[in-house]
Amino acid sequence: MKALCWNGASSVTCETVPDPRLINPHDAIVRVTLSSVNGADLHLLDGHIPSMKAGDIIGREFIGEVVDRGRDVQKIQVGQRVVVSSIIGCGHCYHCQTGDYSLCDNTNPNEDILDEAFGFATCGIFGYSAAFGGYAGSHAQYVRVPFADLGCTPVPDGLSNESALFVSDAFPTGFMAADMCEIQPGHVVAVWGAGGVGQMAIQSAFHLGADRVIVIDQVPSRLKEAALRSRVEVLNYDEVDVHEALKELTGGRGPDSCIDAVGADGRGATVLRQAIHSCRKGGTVSVVGVYGGLVDKFPMGAAMNKGLRFRMGQVHGPRYVSRLLKMIEKGEADPSFLLTHTLSLREGAEGYKMFKSKSDNCMRVVFDPWLEPTLH
Amino acid sequence: MLSALETRTVPERVINEVEVNAIERRVALAAASVCATVALQSKSWLARIAFGASAVVAGLRASRAKIAIRPLELTTATCVTDLQRTVTIYGSLAAVELYFLDEPPSLDITFTFRPRASGSETEVQGRVVRWPEGLSRVSADRELRRILKRAKQMIEAGEVARTDARVHGVRTAGVLSGVLG
Numbered sequence: 001m002k003a004l005c006w007n008g009a010s011s012v013t014c015e016t017v018p019d020p021r022l023i024n025p026h027d028a029i030v031r032v033t034l035s036s037v038n039g040a041d042l043h044l045l046d047g048h049i050p051s052m053k054a055g056d057i058i059g060r061e062f063i064g065e066v067v068d069r070g071r072d073v074q075k076i077q078v079g080q081r082v083v084v085s086s087i088i089g090c091g092h093c094y095h096c097q098t099g100d101y102s103l104c105d106n107t108n109p110n111e112d113i114l115d116e117a118f119g120f121a122t123c124g125i126f127g128y129s130a131a132f133g134g135y136a137g138s139h140a141q142y143v144r145v146p147f148a149d150l151g152c153t154p155v156p157d158g159l160s161n162e163s164a165l166f167v168s169d170a171f172p173t174g175f176m177a178a179d180m181c182e183i184q185p186g187h188v189v190a191v192w193g194a195g196g197v198g199q200m201a202i203q204s205a206f207h208l209g210a211d212r213v214i215v216i217d218q219v220p221s222r223l224k225e226a227a228l229r230s231r232v233e234v235l236n237y238d239e240v241d242v243h244e245a246l247k248e249l250t251g252g253r254g255p256d257s258c259i260d261a262v263g264a265d266g267r268g269a270t271v272l273r274q275a276i277h278s279c280r281k282g283g284t285v286s287v288v289g290v291y292g293g294l295v296d297k298f299p300m301g302a303a304m305n306k307g308l309r310f311r312m313g314q315v316h317g318p319r320y321v322s323r324l325l326k327m328i329e330k331g332e333a334d335p336s337f338l339l340t341h342t343l344s345l346r347e348g349a350e351g352y353k354m355f356k357s358k359s360d361n362c363m364r365v366v367f368d369p370w371l372e373p374t375l376h
Numbered sequence: 377m378l379s380a381l382e383t384r385t386v387p388e389r390v391i392n393e394v395e396v397n398a399i400e401r402r403v404a405l406a407a408a409s410v411c412a413t414v415a416l417q418s419k420s421w422l423a424r425i426a427f428g429a430s431a432v433v434a435g436l437r438a439s440r441a442k443i444a445i446r447p448l449e450l451t452t453a454t455c456v457t458d459l460q461r462t463v464t465i466y467g468s469l470a471a472v473e474l475y476f477l478d479e480p481p482s483l484d485i486t487f488t489f490r491p492r493a494s495g496s497e498t499e500v501q502g503r504v505v506r507w508p509e510g511l512s513r514v515s516a517d518r519e520l521r522r523i524l525k526r527a528k529q530m531i532e533a534g535e536v537a538r539t540d541a542r543v544h545g546v547r548t549a550g551v552l553s554g555v556l557g
Contacts, residue, residue, distance in 0.1 A: 005544065013545075018543055023538050024537075025534065025535055026533070053544070056545075057544055057545065072534060072535075090529075090532065092466060092532045092533050093466050093533070094466050105532070106528065106529045106532055106537055107533075109536075109538055109539050110539075111525070124539075133539060134539040136540065144540060144543070
């Protein structure tokens with residue numbers, strides 16, 4: 001099959017690799033229909049995630065059709081169209097039983113690496129380095145999905161692939177960010193990052209009852225898109241002092257909740273520091289942007305003395321998938337606008353370049369593994 | 377409230393470790409190689425015969441060393457009672473115990489089971505009571521952790537997580553056509 005492989009920092013190539021096969025009884029093989037780039041992939045491409053190996057297939061956000069299943073898979077049938085959660089949970093351990101699927105005990109075969117780095121290993125993630133299990137990613141024609149009964153969710157007939165695709169990662173991540181804020185009537189939520197996850201966090205915050213949502217970014221097209229989709233207020237951090245602007249917009253109090261939908265970027269943890277600084281006293285900082293290792297100059301004094309509450313984590317996908325599919329079915333949300341470009345796997349490098357530079361108003365590049373190249 | 381500790385010990389199994397005397401084999405092979413080289417390069421027939429014969433003798437020694445077997449008897453085992461690991465398994469005491477009794481591991485390990493207060497979880501402590509001399513503590517610890525991890529995954533999830541490294545692409549870097557900007 002064809003797959004998009006990581007070959008080192010800033011290098012991806014489309015290669016022919018062996019097809020995946022069923023290994024365990026709870027596995028399914030999914031024929032990928034669409035696979036989206038993801039902000040977390042940029043950490044791989046920037047070389048910030050250790051334990052990547054040249055040749056690793058990347059990609060974690062996808063939708064497809066089940067073409068084979070292991071003997072112990074019961075809920076999923078061959079031929080079903082399914083959206084697959086980006087994180088891999090077993091569904092049975094203590095953490096999965098409490099709904100914290102990304103903290104699963106049983107799906108990371110290389111747990112020694114994270115045991116050493118984090119104290120405890122977390123779950124396996126598709127296409128996200130040996131430390132997170134070494135699972136092959138979704139930028140491929142086929143993917144092996146472990147614990148398919150939990151990871152695969154059938155897509156209702158009425159939904160398009162483009163709408164359901166982002167229920168794999170971006171939508172539940174944004175929703176979880178808002179959910180962790182425990183929004184109350186009258187609350188003001190500030191969201192850093194107007195990319196895929198940030199856009200979904202905005203919609204989710206309104207859905208969960210936020211009175212006002214303020215989004216902070218520097219890309220005019222993304223701010224414009226956010227404003228088009230909801231009554232969100234926008235701040236361009238290139239143009240204003242974010243802290244002062246947020247203070248002014250909230251009557252001097254500060255936002256009740258601050259969502260970091262950016263994570264570690266080239267400048268370290270700028271957003272996290274800004275969120276802690278701007279959050280109201282006793283407020284909540286909700287972090288869903290991905291951090292890989294240590295953060296320099298973390299303002300612990302501000303966080304402690306202001307009595308902030310921190311919530312964070314990789315997305316607990318299966319906790320939200322069914323609920324979000326229903327929201328889309330009812331017309332309460334439609335993430336399909338995130339898809340701005342559809343490319344073939346052979347255009348992988350161009351796709352990531354476009355995604356990283358946010359050129360051509362790019363929000364999300366999605367790969368169709370069966371498509372022939374269209375660029376050039 | 378935690379109930380009283382209950383201990384089960386798995387049956388002993390004699391460990392016969394096949395050990396190749398690698399150092400002896402390497403020395404013999406090196407000697408054979410040197411003798412053969414000297415024999416081939418020598419101008420004297422006498423030297424050629426002498427070094428050739430030495431090469432053959434060293435080669436035979438190497439081949440014998442290759443199949444040397446030194447069984448490790450339990451009588452040579454050392455006690456490592458301080459080596460222990462604990463794992464919490466999401467499952468009832470009965471279910472967890474049953475797994476360990478049904479599938480005794482290959483080591484001489486004592487397992488202690490303790491139900492947690494919730495009733496839905498069980499703590500299993502594995503203790504290596506004896507470990508053959510000549511094998512490191514690191515390997516004993518690794519084996520103990522492997523057994524506990526495998527048991528946890530089998531009991532909780534019904535399988536042991538694995539990846540298929542074969543699926544990934546060629547493990548070489550530097551394909552310039554795919555370089556981003």
